[in-house]
Amino acid sequence: TQLLEQSPQFLSIQEGENLTVYCNSSSVFSSLQWYRQEPGEGPVLLVTVVTGGEVKKLKRLTFQFGDARKDSSLHITAAQPGDTGLYLCAGVARGSTLGRLYFGRGTQLTVWP
Amino acid sequence: DVKVTQSSRYLVKRTGEKVFLECVQDMDHENMFWYRQDPGLGLRLIYFSYDVKMKEKGDIPEGYSVSREKKERFSLILESASTNQTSMYLCASSSILAGDSYEQYFGPGTRLTVT
Numbered sequence: 002t003q004l005l006e007q008s009p010q011f012l013s014i015q016e017g018e019n020l021t022v023y024c025n026s027s028s029v030f031s032s033l034q035w036y037r038q039e040p041g042e043g044p045v046l047l048v049t050v051v052t053g054g055e056v057k058k059l060k061r062l063t064f065q066f067g068d069a070r071k072d073s074s075l076h077i078t079a080a081q082p083g084d085t086g087l088y089l090c091a092g093v094a095r096g097s098t099l100g101r102l103y104f105g106r107g108t109q110l111t112v113w114p
Numbered sequence: 115d116v117k118v119t120q121s122s123r124y125l126v127k128r129t130g131e132k133v134f135l136e137c138v139q140d141m142d143h144e145n146m147f148w149y150r151q152d153p154g155l156g157l158r159l160i161y162f163s164y165d166v167k168m169k170e171k172g173d174i175p176e177g178y179s180v181s182r183e184k185k186e187r188f189s190l191i192l193e194s195a196s197t198n199q200t201s202m203y204l205c206a207s208s209s210i211l212a213g214d215s216y217e218q219y220f221g222p223g224t225r226l227t228v229t
Binding site for chain 2: 010019032040042043046051091097101104105106107
């Protein structure tokens, strides 16, 4: 059973376009993280959101945590080829004390020049 | 910077061999994790450890075991490798002092092929 559902699974766009990736669950999370993974490498943390309704910006990337802390979104403005990669959302279940993360299956983003 | 290193980037083993994958972190993190990553299936947790000699099963522990004798080192063992264990293996660590965040820091991965 996948605790976090990510969509879309694949996204192929032209440079300059905007896009949104979604991460949804029926469970409540204490926090939610977004990672980016490039081929042949491990995932690298982009951002952590902790408070319901929280919005964080990282240059052209905007991350939002849902009010009920069950979902999150990643919006990229004016995508560039350097944004290409696998984007993963991951959450800490509410009440967890061991720090286990539950990962979505990822969104493979390709940005063409 | 946190550094997580894995013993091999690429490994080729034969069916039935015992395989050891080593992971070392240099940030004194309490938690360490082993995942496997397969196309379309995302990251699946095999085992994790929250302290020396302590371990918890993840979602797919069958066919694997782990060892954590020192805080900085977490080993994944394939007792008798099978072709369906061909995969990318990722190690990660995190601190319990991160509050509710538990951000994980990953190694570069080991691409294991079992023939």
